[in-house]
Amino acid sequence: MMVKLEQLLIFFIAVLPSATSQNPITCDQSCPGGQFPTVPYPFGFNSACTIQLNCTSNGDVLIGDFSVQQITSSYLLVSLPAKCGRSIDTLMHLYSEHYAPLSTNGIVLDNCTEQQMRTCMISMTKLRTDPKIANCSGDQAGEGRVSCYSSDTSTTSMFLDYKNVTRTGCRFLFSGVAFSLDVQRVRLGWWLSGTCNCSVDADCIKIVYPVDGSNGHRCESRSEGDGHKTSSGSPSLKGMRNLL
Numbered sequence: 001m002m003v004k005l006e007q008l009l010i011f012f013i014a015v016l017p018s019a020t021s022q023n024p025i026t027c028d029q030s031c032p033g034g035q036f037p038t039v040p041y042p043f044g045f046n047s048a049c050t051i052q053l054n055c056t057s058n059g060d061v062l063i064g065d066f067s068v069q070q071i072t073s074s075y076l077l078v079s080l081p082a083k084c085g086r087s088i089d090t091l092m093h094l095y096s097e098h099y100a101p102l103s104t105n106g107i108v109l110d111n112c113t114e115q116q117m118r119t120c121m122i123s124m125t126k127l128r129t130d131p132k133i134a135n136c137s138g139d140q141a142g143e144g145r146v147s148c149y150s151s152d153t154s155t156t157s158m159f160l161d162y163k164n165v166t167r168t169g170c171r172f173l174f175s176g177v178a179f180s181l182d183v184q185r186v187r188l189g190w191w192l193s194g195t196c197n198c199s200v201d202a203d204c205i206k207i208v209y210p211v212d213g214s215n216g217h218r219c220e221s222r223s224e225g226d227g228h229k230t231s232s233g234s235p236s237l238k239g240m241r242n243l244l
């Protein structure tokens with residue numbers, strides 16, 4: 001025991017300071033045991049990564065409590081399973097300075113003061129007759145309680161407006177519907193901070209972050225690599241086609 005403690009002390013005194021001063025930490029992109037053994041640039045699991053996600057001990061890649069199902073060069077597909085009584089504020093976990101729900105998603109809400117179903121990709125009848133939704137509201141088929149939010153068709157915004165979603169008078173976030181009827185999932189668009197900085201063979205997509213109006217961008221490569229100048233050496237999306 002004493003020996004072990006001594007060794008530990010020596011480690012902290014002698015090894016750690018030199019390790020931290022000589023080798024700045026690098027981005028850890030591996031999350032063993034799950035769907036993504038490694039994630040592509042700019043994602044990773046420590047503070048050295050441009051966009052930090054969480055990796056659980058069983059290999060789930062998480063944003064808040066929501067598991068990431070797919071990572072592409074323009075969006076993250078995140079699971080938003082149907083659940084009663086989940087506070088609408090939970091939606092905020094899907095907004096960060098590097099990603100936000102795209103305006104092509106529908107957000108299914110519950111315990112609403114009024115019913116304001118818009119054209120939300122999924123039919124109202126389907127929602128009303130869903131046994132899980134009926135159970136949530138506790139009343140017959142959940143009528144007048146369940147609502148689905150989607151962006152104005154006239155909107156030019158790339159992202160769902162958080163304030164508009166929370167202004168609906170609903171208290172619970174029931175589920176999501178991603179573009180093309182992918183139920184219980186939402187797509188988050190992602191970006192890097194600052195103005196365009198892409199390699200010559202990439203197109204730059206300009207992004208305006210809806211929460212504070214700040215500049216962002218994403219590079220879409222026309223050939224090999226991920227199109228970002230700053231990503232050299234990292235596993236890139238193009239090299240990980242099998243994961244997409």
Ligand SMILES: *[C@@H]1O[C@H](CO)[C@@H](O)[C@H](O)[C@H]1NC(C)=O
Pocket residue numbers: 052053054062063064065
């Ligand atoms: C990862 O987990 C930490 C600690 O629980 C939390 O503060 C952080 O917001 C999480 N990040 C994401 C992307 O969910």
Ligand SMILES: *[C@@H]1O[C@H](CO)[C@@H](O)[C@H](O)[C@H]1NC(C)=O
Pocket residue numbers: 085111136137138
């Ligand atoms: C929904 O809201 C009403 C009041 O608006 C409340 O009485 C009811 O308990 C809520 N339902 C659930 C499942 O919390």
Ligand SMILES: *[C@@H]1O[C@H](CO)[C@@H](O)[C@H](O)[C@H]1NC(C)=O
Pocket residue numbers: 131132135
């Ligand atoms: C909904 O309620 C019915 C009747 O109470 C029950 O049989 C069913 O298992 C419930 N379904 C869910 C998904 O909770």
Ligand SMILES: *[C@@H]1O[C@H](CO)[C@@H](O)[C@H](O)[C@H]1NC(C)=O
Pocket residue numbers: 103150151152155157159160161164
């Ligand atoms: C948010 O709501 C305002 C006011 O109704 C509307 O003008 C705007 O287009 C909405 N934004 C989005 C992204 O739907």
Ligand SMILES: *[C@@H]1O[C@H](CO)[C@@H](O)[C@H](O)[C@H]1NC(C)=O
Pocket residue numbers: 194197229230
């Ligand atoms: C663009 O990326 C290069 C390569 O990492 C970096 O040296 C440069 O500072 C970046 N420029 C801007 C404007 O971010």
